[in-house]
Amino acid sequence: MVSACLLGEACRYDGRSQRSERVLAALEGKAVIPICPEAAAGLGIPRPPVDLAGGTGVDVWAGRARALTRETREDRTAAFQDGAQQALEAARRFDVTVALLKEKSPSCGSQRVYETGVLRPGEGITTALLRADGRTVVSDEDL
Numbered sequence: 001m002v003s004a005c006l007l008g009e010a011c012r013y014d015g016r017s018q019r020s021e022r023v024l025a026a027l028e029g030k031a032v033i034p035i036c037p038e039a040a041a042g043l044g045i046p047r048p049p050v051d052l053a054g055g056t057g058v059d060v061w062a063g064r065a066r067a068l069t070r071e072t073r074e075d076r077t078a079a080f081q082d083g084a085q086q087a088l089e090a091a092r093r094f095d096v097t098v099a100l101l102k103e104k105s106p107s108c109g110s111q112r113v114y115e116t117g118v119l120r121p122g123e124g125i126t127t128a129l130l131r132a133d134g135r136t137v138v139s140d141e142d143l
C-alpha cells in the first residue's frame, strides 16, 4: 500500500503530487495499492492544510488530540478518521503487509508530523490505525 501522492497522483492538499522517482523505482515489479485517505474521505483537492493539535495520530484515536485546519481551526478529525478506516479496510481486503507512506502528513506520516505548526516525532492518523492493526508502515524518507 502506497500513498498515492508519491506515485504521482495530484491529491495533496495544495493540488499537487509528491511523485518520487525513488519510490517508483523501489516498487518496480511489486503489487501496489494506492491510497489517499484524505481524498477518500471527501475532503477535496485542493483542501485547507490540516495540523494535528494536542498530540499525534495515536492521541487522536485515544480522544486526546484533533485534526484542525491550519488557518481557521476547523475540526476535521472525523473525516481524517474516516479516511484512515477506508485505508485499513483496503489493507485487510488485499492482505497488505507493508505500507509505504508520505512522511510529515497528518494522515500518512510515520516518524514526524506537524502538531500546531511544529514538526515533532510521531505518526499520522492513518499510520497509527494501520500499526494498531499490526501492519508495518515505513516512510518514503527511509528509501
Ligand code: SF4
Pocket (backbone or CB within 6 Å): 003, 004, 005, 006, 011, 012, 013, 035, 036, 037, 038, 039, 102, 105, 107, 108
Ligand atoms: S500524504 Fe497521504 S493523505 Fe496526503 S496527499 Fe499523500 S496520500 Fe493523500
